[in-house]
Amino acid sequence: MHSSPSAVSPEPDTGAARTGPPEVPEVDAAAAVALTQDLVRLRTVNATGATAVEQSAAELVSRLFTAFGWPHEVTEVAPGRPNVVAVVEGGGGPGRTLMFEGHTDVVTEGDPDTWSVDPYGAHIRDGRLWGRGAADMKSGVAAMIYGARAVQQAGPFPGRIVVGVLCDEEGLMLGAKAFAASPTAAGVDGVIVCEPEGHEVCTSARGGIRLRLSLHGVMAHGAMPQEGRNPLVAAARIIAALAGAEEWAVRRYGTHPHAGTVTVTPTVLHAGDPDQLNVIPAHGLLGIDVRTVPGTDHAELTEHIRQAAEAAAAGAGVTVGLTVVDDRPAIETAADHPVVRALVAGHRQVHGSAPPFGAVPGTTDGTILTRDAGLATVVYGPGGKWIAHQKDEYVEVREIGEYARVYAAAARHFLTGGGTHPVGGDAA
Ligand SMILES: [Zn+2]
Structure with missing residues (x-):
């Protein structure tokens, strides 16, 4: 099942093929689909306060790694919240280390009655595999495991492949934070x-x-009302001011070709007692979700928002306290980094054309791996960008095998090719 147009030629070659791309290793696509189904059938919902969320999936993956003979560590990041990390040595001498990364937790299915399929049935219909986590991202986990497996079965290779099945991506990304701090x-x-x-x-x-x-x-x-200082009036003024802060940020940090522009969005407003409609409350709370693009100075933007909110609230005689609840940087890996070049080459080899480039609209474990460990990360996996977290989530069945093949091809490029590129490199 080698479809590479440049690597397979019946003609005696002129030497060019010897420096051309390695063939795509044979991938067990059926096994990758079956693993996706097995994982979707495990209800690994990452709900507030939940324990042992990923335990069942981690046990399944660990058993599979053992069957493959892959040395791996199961590390409890929190009770019942294990990371499973395999290190697959190529046996072909020293070389680079490529990591495939995925998570096994999922968001809730919500009201199952709104689904037209069993959210945990993993049924295949119309060429699609349906269920919570089918796209985000149990198919990705299965594809990366069988992609790495294919590379290993094709023979020795330089360096090694790390297969990281991490926990809590849909929460506080505890798994990625723990892995980023590990020697691996x-x-x-x-x-x-x-x-x-x-x-x-x-x-x-x-x-x-x-x-x-x-x-x-x-x-x-x-x-x-003249006797009070109304936090609701202040909130209204602040929300109006946030639009101005957003415009300022768009002018200051510009439009990124893939990530777009900074957005500043009010998301939560609490004030007053629902049963006390005749009382001006003393306190209120306003939540703001800021999304940034590469090149944004988070400290500067946060300070700008604080000053804008204080000025707006002062008009209503209200004071403001600001708490940064979470802060994740925008990240960008250079298009000519070896891991990106290898992935593009792998995609081209399997699909016959170059893939489009894009940006992740939110954050992934990759953000944490770049922020905390300085790793160069690129995000690419089966399933639609917009189907994640929705009802009737699905992945196209054929994509699972296709992505496994691209992963395998990319791994070969990264580990055996690209000799002119430095190992590692900067992700700035
Ligand atoms: Zn995800």
Whole structure:
């Protein structure tokens, strides 16, 4: 099942083929589809306060790695929240270290009655595999495992492949944070994050800042508003001011070709007692979701928003306290980094054309691996970008094998080719 047009030729070659791309290793696509189904049938929902979320999936993956003879570590990041990390040595001498990364937790299915299929049935119908996690990202996990397996079965190769099945991507990314701090991470030269991106090679990902504004006013009778300081009026002024802050950020940080522009979005507003409609409350809370593009100065933008909110609230006599709840940078890996070049070459080899480039609209484990361990990350995996977290989630069955083949081809390029490129490199 080798479809590479340049690597397979019945004609005596002139020597060019010897320096051409290696063949795509034979991939067991049926096994990758079956593994996707087995994983989707495990309800690994990452809900608030949930324990042992990924335990069943980690056990399944660990058993498979044992069957493959892959040395691996199962590390509990939190009770019942294991990372499973295999290191597959190529046996072909020293070389680079490529990592494939995925997560096995999923978001809730929501109201199952809104689904037209069993969210955990993993049924195949109309060429699609249906269920929560089918796209985000149990198919990606299965494809990367069988892609790595194919490379190993094709014979010795230089360097090694790290297969990281991590926990808690849909939560606080505890798994990625723990892996980034591990000795294994220090040796990784490039990471392919197998999240669903609809055939795009995502070399950039938007960053995020979550801000909580506490609004402090003065309680008063609704009939005598002049006696109070109303946090709701302040909130209205702040929300209007946020549009101006967003415009400022768009002018200052520009439009990224794939990641777009900075957005500043109010998402939460709490003030007052629902049963006390005649009382001006003393306090309020306004939540803001900021998304950033590569090149954004998070500290500067946060300070700009703080000043804009304070000025707007001051008009209502209300003071503001700002808390940064979360701060994840926007990241960008150079298009000529070896891991990106290898992935593009692998895609081209399997599909016969170059893939489009794109940006991850949110953050992935890749963001953490870049931020905390300085790893070069690129995101590319089976499934549509927009189907994640929706009802009737699915992945095209044929994509699972296709992605496994691209992963295998990319691994061969990264580990055996690209001799002119330095190992590692910068992801800035
Ligand atoms: Zn995901």
